[in-house]
Amino acid sequence: MAALSTSLIVSTAAPALADEIVDEVKPVITSTGLTEGQLIGLSSRIFPTATDDTGVQYIAALIGGRGRMQTVESVAKDGLLVTPGVQYNNMDVDLTVRAYDAARNYGEVTTRVHVDAVAPTATFTPKSVKLSGTTTITASDVSDDVTEIVMSRNGQEISRATAAPWVFGWNTRATDPDYDGYPQIKFTIRDRAGNVTEVFKKYHVDNRGPKIEDVTSLVGRGRSTLRAWVSDQGGVARVEWWVDGARRGEGWEFAYDFGTRSRVAPLTVKAWDKFGNLTAVSQNVVVDATAPAVTWISPASGALVRGDRIATSIKASDSAGWLHAGLAGGYVNSEPPVDATSGKLTGVRYVKADGRYTLTWNVYDRVGNRTTVSRTVIVDNTRAKLTVTKAPKNKAKVKGTVKITAAASDKNGVAKVQLLVNGKVVATDAKAAYKFSLNTKKYGKKIKVQLRAYDRAGNVTTTSTRTWYRR
Known part of the structure; x- marks a missing residue:
């Protein structure tokens, strides 16, 4: 025969049990676990006791003839569960405790109780707000019969109140240090009848200071501006700048005179949010007071150039990297990236007429240090x-042999004069007066002769062609 469950719905009739046992002695209820007029909630546990000559097997709690049966062992361990329906709310009802032995004999005792089938309620303020540090939460509109409210987080009790005023203190830094998020808080409300209501709330707890990023790490000589990106969901209240171990100013950016020499300066940025949470970031600031170093490549000082533009290039280097370069009267058409520490720059200077022109380069590093270099060249576009x-x-x-002489002149000097026969250079003379000897036997019957002169700037002058006929 199958064993009975430890919890059954029963009526006034005795339950069907195992083999018949000749036993007419009824169990005796020694205690119902109740007092006359006691409050019973929606779900209550009582601890009745009973005796019997052959032993009590089951105990039941009945209201209106119906209820729940449990084994003696389960009652002793966890109590007898009493669950009156909501239809009995605020009513005086008879609660019968009945004990059964193995022979289906039962004894019972009835106690008049009062049923409270309404769960307790309360309203908690603030409802949803950003909190930090130690804060206070208040319960209002609390049901009159509430005996206790417990505030907890993750199973850990935070605060408890047993009477009005229903006020709960919460040190958020103790439960959630260095936290910025939405912890879930549970409020457990109990009334006199043992009814329990659980209310869950989420608050935005902010115990973390602002985020500090992109702090200036490189400055130039003299007065330079320091900047940092400071952010906080609840708003930033204050930012302080500490340089060389002392507080120097406030604000999102800050100007400070770092002096005229290159060095490393200690820097600390401190930021507070509106709750007073602090973040401090310390680092070094490199003070770069050295301008870029520049070496000329071309053209050389005093060089002769020609054309309507002067091509120029330099080499430069700087430990902090370049920001940009400029060429007076022209433009820079090739330069390294901003963060390059060395490289070549090329540019073009415009030319209007012959004469002396000064090529002036301004090279700036990333913090504004400037180096200016100049060279003067001579533009000669006159042949x-x-x-x-x-x-x-x-x-x-x-x-036979023919003698040829020529005269050449230029304000900046003649470099050479060439003799061309039939379009090919056959002789060159770099000294005035310019003399050539041509052996006509080396050529055909018809000989075409020209002279061509180069000045020092590279300009070319060519005479008209003379045609000779060899005899």
Whole structure:
């Protein structure tokens, strides 16, 4: 025969039990675990006791003839569960405790109780707000029969109140240090009848200071501006700047005179949110008082150049990296990235006419230190003057070795004069007066002759072609 469950719904009739036992002695209820007029809630546990000559097996609690049966062992351990329906709310009812032995004999005792089938309530303020440190939460509109409210988080009790005023202190730094989030708080409300209501609330707890990022780490000489990105969900209340171990100013950015020499300065940025939570970030600031170093590449000082633009280039280096470079009267068409520490820069300077031109470069590093360098060059776009002073005339008949002389001049000097025969250079003379000897036997019957002069700037002057006929 199957064993009975430890909890059954029963009526006034005795339960069906195992084999018949000849036993007419009824169990005796020695205590119902109740007092006359006692409050019973929606779910209550009582601890009745009973005796019997052969032993009590089951105990039941009945209201209106119906209830719950449990084994003696479960009652002794956890109590007898009494669950009157809401239809009995605020009513005086008879609660019968009945004990059964193995022979289906039962004894019972009835106690008049008062049923409270309404769960307790309360309203908690603040309802939803950002909190920090130690705060106070108040319960209002509390049911009249509430005997206790317990505030807890993750099973850990925070605060308890047993009477009005229903006030709960919460040290959020003790339960949630360095926290910025939404912890769940449970309020357990109990009334005189043992009814329990659990209320769960989420508050935004902020025990963390503002976030400090992108703090200036490199400055130039003299007065420089320090900046930092400071953020906090609840708002930033104050930012302080500490330089060289002392408080120097406040605000999102701060100007400070770092002096005229390169050095490393200790810096601390402190920020508070509106709750007084503090964050401090310490680092070093590199003070760069050294301007970029520049070496010229081209053109050299005093160089002769030609054309309508002057191509120029320099090399520069700086430990802090370059910000930009400028060329007076022209433009920079190639430079390294901003954070490069060395490299080559090229530029073009515009030219309007012949004469002396100064090439001025300004090179800046990332913190504004500047180096200015200048070189002067001479622009010469005027060709040299070239004259044939002695040579056979055009269409002349020639034989043997022919002598040719020329005169050339230029304000910046002549570099050379060349003799061209049939379009090819056959001789060059770099000294005035310019003399050439041409052996006509090396060429055909028809010989075309020209002279070509180069000035020191590279300008070219060519004479008209003379055609000779070899005899």
